[in-house]
Amino acid sequence: MNPVLSTSLIIATYNWAEALRCCLLSVARQKILPTEVIIADDGSDDRTRAVINEFQKEFPVPIIHVWHEDEGFRKTRILNKAIMQSVGKYLIQVDGDVLLHPFFIKDHIAAAEPDTFVRGSRARITEVRTAEVLESRDVSLGFYSQGVYHRLNALRLPVFRSLGQRKEMASRSVRGSNLAFWKADFLKINGYNNELNGWGHEDEELAARFINNNIIKKIVKMSAVQYHLHHEELPRLNESHHSQIIKNTLVTKAKICLNGYENLY
Secondary structure: OOOOOOEEEEEEEOOOHHHHHHHHHHHHOOOOOOOEEEEEEOOOOHHHHHHHHHHHOOOOOOEEEEEOOOOOOOHHHHHHHHHHOOOOOEEEEEEOOEEEOOOHHHHHHHHOOOOEEEEOOOEEEOHHHHHHHHHHOOOOOOOOOOOEEOHHHHOOOHHHHHHHEEEEOOOOOOOOOEEEEEHHHHHHOOOOOOOOOOOOOHHHHHHHHHHHOOOEEEEEOOOOOEEEOOOOOOOOOOHHHHHHHHHHHHHHOOOOOOOOHHHOO
């Protein structure tokens, strides 16, 4: 894929300013920068705004802060709002609690192809190492770094990239922390489903509608490496309701959602 492809990096965040700072530090180290960075902020307080304002002053590409009031977990809505302001033809989505390998954007651009969306994976960092990273702001982690687990997901081997890629028409195991898709495809399915409020499965439901539109999932390994900072699990009060919505999407083969990107206002 053309390395000059216009890309928008979408970073979802909520009230963890120091994690977002480290995430942005890892973005600044990219060998190929995105065209722009858009922060999808689900109602964070002024600490997050202060970090973003600081980075906006000298960051090598524009950083756009998209925010709405904190009325509970409304990640789908803020992602739709953020993508509404994007200019990239190709969207790469992560969470604000991950650190990106310096070749992360380059690897996603290389993996992009028509009629596909890309699902990456992530290594994890222990609680102790997470505290060290947040304090030192040293985001230069690697495969052999202390405190990394799920270590195989930290392995980047460009020569064997094709061996780590496969395609399937299934929405399972899709996570918005390492996801990429064409903006035109996102608009085609009416974006994220605003009916999913609270933690869980908004990315799988999105993927199910991609699949229903014959947009195939491409799984990438040994590239697009990221490291997930440790944190406590979020409450999953609405998970069963969200699971039912996914089942309905799969059973009915719904190609769009009725309350999504086009229905924000």
